[in-house]
Amino acid sequence: MLNGFVAAHDGRVRRPDDTDLVVRSDAPVEGKVSVVTGGGSGHEPMHAGYVGSGMLDGAAAGAIFTSPPATEFADLIDEVDNGSGVLAVIKNYEGDIMNFETAIDLVGDADVETVIVDDDVAVSEETDKTGRRGVAGTILVHKIAGAKAAQGASLSEVRKVAERVIENVASMGVALTSCTPPEKGSSTFQLGDEEIELGIGIHGEPGIERTQLDSADEVTEQLAAPVVEDLELSAGDEVAVIVNGLGNTPLGELYVVNRKLDDILSDADVDVYRSLVGEYCTSLDMSGCSITLLELDEELKELLDYPAATPTLTIRE
Amino acid sequence: MLNGFVAAHDGRVRRPDDTDLVVRSDAPVEGKVSVVTGGGSGHEPMHAGYVGSGMLDGAAAGAIFTSPPATEFADLIDEVDNGSGVLAVIKNYEGDIMNFETAIDLVGDADVETVIVDDDVAVSEETDKTGRRGVAGTILVHKIAGAKAAQGASLSEVRKVAERVIENVASMGVALTSCTPPEKGSSTFQLGDEEIELGIGIHGEPGIERTQLDSADEVTEQLAAPVVEDLELSAGDEVAVIVNGLGNTPLGELYVVNRKLDDILSDADVDVYRSLVGEYCTSLDMSGCSITLLELDEELKELLDYPAATPTLTIRE
Numbered sequence: 334m335l336n337g338f339v340a341a342h343d344g345r346v347r348r349p350d351d352t353d354l355v356v357r358s359d360a361p362v363e364g365k366v367s368v369v370t371g372g373g374s375g376h377e378p379m380h381a382g383y384v385g386s387g388m389l390d391g392a393a394a395g396a397i398f399t400s401p402p403a404t405e406f407a408d409l410i411d412e413v414d415n416g417s418g419v420l421a422v423i424k425n426y427e428g429d430i431m432n433f434e435t436a437i438d439l440v441g442d443a444d445v446e447t448v449i450v451d452d453d454v455a456v457s458e459e460t461d462k463t464g465r466r467g468v469a470g471t472i473l474v475h476k477i478a479g480a481k482a483a484q485g486a487s488l489s490e491v492r493k494v495a496e497r498v499i500e501n502v503a504s505m506g507v508a509l510t511s512c513t514p515p516e517k518g519s520s521t522f523q524l525g526d527e528e529i530e531l532g533i534g535i536h537g538e539p540g541i542e543r544t545q546l547d548s549a550d551e552v553t554e555q556l557a558a559p560v561v562e563d564l565e566l567s568a569g570d571e572v573a574v575i576v577n578g579l580g581n582t583p584l585g586e587l588y589v590v591n592r593k594l595d596d597i598l599s600d601a602d603v604d605v606y607r608s609l610v611g612e613y614c615t616s617l618d619m620s621g622c623s624i625t626l627l628e629l630d631e632e633l634k635e636l637l638d639y640p641a642a643t644p645t646l647t648i649r650e
Numbered sequence: 651m652l653n654g655f656v657a658a659h660d661g662r663v664r665r666p667d668d669t670d671l672v673v674r675s676d677a678p679v680e681g682k683v684s685v686v687t688g689g690g691s692g693h694e695p696m697h698a699g700y701v702g703s704g705m706l707d708g709a710a711a712g713a714i715f716t717s718p719p720a721t722e723f724a725d726l727i728d729e730v731d732n733g734s735g736v737l738a739v740i741k742n743y744e745g746d747i748m749n750f751e752t753a754i755d756l757v758g759d760a761d762v763e764t765v766i767v768d769d770d771v772a773v774s775e776e777t778d779k780t781g782r783r784g785v786a787g788t789i790l791v792h793k794i795a796g797a798k799a800a801q802g803a804s805l806s807e808v809r810k811v812a813e814r815v816i817e818n819v820a821s822m823g824v825a826l827t828s829c830t831p832p833e834k835g836s837s838t839f840q841l842g843d844e845e846i847e848l849g850i851g852i853h854g855e856p857g858i859e860r861t862q863l864d865s866a867d868e869v870t871e872q873l874a875a876p877v878v879e880d881l882e883l884s885a886g887d888e889v890a891v892i893v894n895g896l897g898n899t900p901l902g903e904l905y906v907v908n909r910k911l912d913d914i915l916s917d918a919d920v921d922v923y924r925s926l927v928g929e930y931c932t933s934l935d936m937s938g939c940s941i942t943l944l945e946l947d948e949e950l951k952e953l954l955d956y957p958a959a960t961p962t963l964t965i966r967e
Contacts, residue, residue: 334902337909341893341925377901576658581898583934584694585651592654608658612929617900620935647964 334374335394338381342644346384352408353401355381356391361415366482366491367391369409370422370475372429373398375514376535378645379614383472385643388479390419397514397617398536400428406436410443418444418488420495422474424467425451446488448495450474452504452625454563455532455541468535469577469614470502470625473637476646480639494636498627503563504575505556506623508533509546512580512616531555535579535616549586553593556624561601564628568602573637575625578612582622587611590622606634613645651691652711655698659961663701669725670718672698673708678732683799683808684708686726687739687792689746690715692831693852695962696931700789702960705796707736714831714934715853717745723753727760735761735805737812739791741784742768763805765812767791769821769942771880772849772858785852786894786931787819787942790954793963797956811953815944820880821892822873823940825850826863829897829933848872852896852933866903870910873941878918881945885919890954892942895929899939904928907939924954930962 335355339348347358361367370380371393380392390413395401410419423429430449437445452470478495486494508530511520521537524530529552532540547555566572576591578584591610598605606629614623629637641648652672656665664675678684687697688710697709707730712718727736740746747766754762769787795812803811825847828837838854841847846869849857864872883889893908895901908927915922923946931940946954958965 334905334909337905337907337912337927340912340922341905341908341927343922343925374902375900377905382901580900581935583692583897583932584699584929585691588651588654588658588694590654591658592651595654595657605657605660608660610654610658612901615900618898618937642966647966649959649964649966 335381346381349408349412353394353405354391354409354412355384355394356412357384357386360390360413362390363415364417365485366417366488367413367415367419368422368475368479368482368491369413369419371395371401371406371409372424373400375617376614378612379472382645383475383643385641387483387639387641387648388475388643388646397516400426400432403432403435403439406433407439410436410440410445414443420478420488420491421445421447422471422478422495423447423449424471425449425464426466427463444488446492448474448492448499450499452502453534454503454505454559466534466538468504468506469575469623470504470627472575472613473502473573473627474498476641477633477636479641480636483639494632498633501564501628502625503560504623504625505560506533506579507531507552507556507621508540508579509620510581512537512619514617533621535614537616549589550593553590554597557594557597560624560626564626566601566603566628571604571606571629572598573627573629574605574608575613576610577614577623577625579619579621579623580612580615581618581620584611587622594624607637652698663698666725666729670711670722671708671726671729672701672711673729674701674703677707677730679707680732681734682802683734683805684730684732684736685739685792685796685799685808686730686736688712688718688723688726689741690717692934693931695929696789699962700792700960702958704800704956704958704965705792705960705963714833717743717749720749720752720756723750724756727753727757727762731760737795737805737808738762738764739788739795739812740764740766741788742766742781743783744780761805763809765791765809765816767816769819770851771820771822771876783851783855785821785823786892786940787821787944789892789930790819790890790944791815793958794950794953796958797953800956811949815950818881818945819942820877821940821942822877823850823896824848824869824873824938825857825896826937827898829854829936831934850938852931854933866906867910870907871914874911874914877941877943881943883918883920883945888921888923888946889915890944890946891922891925892930893927894931894940894942896936896938896940897929897932898935898937901928904939911941923951
């Protein structure tokens, strides 16, 4: 997969020998903080799809739904660090956090800071001791931290803006089917033909409610309400939107969801500043989608608009 | 769907009132030939995803797998034409061709020319009286004709370069599952768990062979061989590649196919100039993929590289 990825985006990214990493071809990029991430595979285009100018300097790929080992994260830091420091954007899963912390010990004197993304409002510390999971909202952390780094900010400034995104981003997903990890060859759980699961995780972790399949409009309301509530959005607020396909929901249906979401936000006098509709953080071949909202301020809007050139996301000057 | 699409790409595209069209916000664009297309829905991001500067001026959306009516095509011509003429890129399906020909009669004095895309090498005039179907290769016709038009070429020049793409582009697809039209709510045909169908059409039209599911490498060889043969590719040739997901094949698996395809072409000393790997012309929730190759010359390379800014495809200056 990684070799096919690098072949497709020849010249812009490279895979360092003997690693499961994808880094910018020009890494280490002098004179800027590096931003990296990593995690299990099976969520493509996350993570390598966001490697490029204005976004990530590199990403580590684990096996399907499995954290990359600490040695991979350590190699990643070595590949990208130019001495200006490295911000790691880690999703809130125990394996990712543990392996990345070990990696920091392995690399010794590199200046590395970490932020933990936990945008999934379906989970809380009461329901899971690890707390909220990191899902599609992570892409906005990549985008905004990457832009801040590209502008020449210090490591502490890049970390702080990433933390502000994390505080202001929330997501909620729904599954219509399970997913099929290739080595297993069968679904990880079962849902009836007319059944959906709200609050599903991107690895098929249990959601908060199984209910009957309803119209796209009603499902969109069920996804949007807890996200809007979590962010305490009110009239006059501005948001970035991701309507994210989990793998097997046709793009046309994601646009149907976006139409209803746009209506819901418009009715609440919440202004949509920018929308991403498509597959950004998938769960193999799962049917379903997630909604992510990020409450914006002037700086976050400017950083969202900052040019980026990655295989998945291009923001033009 | 169209309203959600326009909401997501606010400012760059618009949906004219009382139509199922998507056109550039600034249409009609003065001083250039317009390039349009259209066809049934269910292939998203085709067609509206390719509307934007350097590519299409507008696209007509029919119902799922159903040609837009002639009146829609006629409205499309009216919306985009500035007097410089319109090139319509039509895929080789009877309904699309018939309705577009009627549209030309309806609009009367507009200067309209048509090209018919028939890149699917699984079909021949011997097996189907309509001849080869138009599939994912159509995107390259949109790209290159759109670039030629953006450069200020005449209608006849834009048509000629589109025809050159059509002569030099070939595709072949494989399905692992059928697709599920929403109004039907069930699969259009059945494939066993271990069965695949080579040469499948993007509406689930029968392919040329049902065979056993094999490794990604072997399936890639089965798809690539007839395409390479059709184009009579030989050492030193240069190609553009599309590895296109039909809907429910994870992006990671498409990269696995691309890796093998890259090896096959490299072994034949065929140079890959540019690759697109992702969902470009889908068939709702069908599992499977297609491979498209376009043999390039200097002008086609220049037009492929010409800047474009559409919801799906961005080529930077």
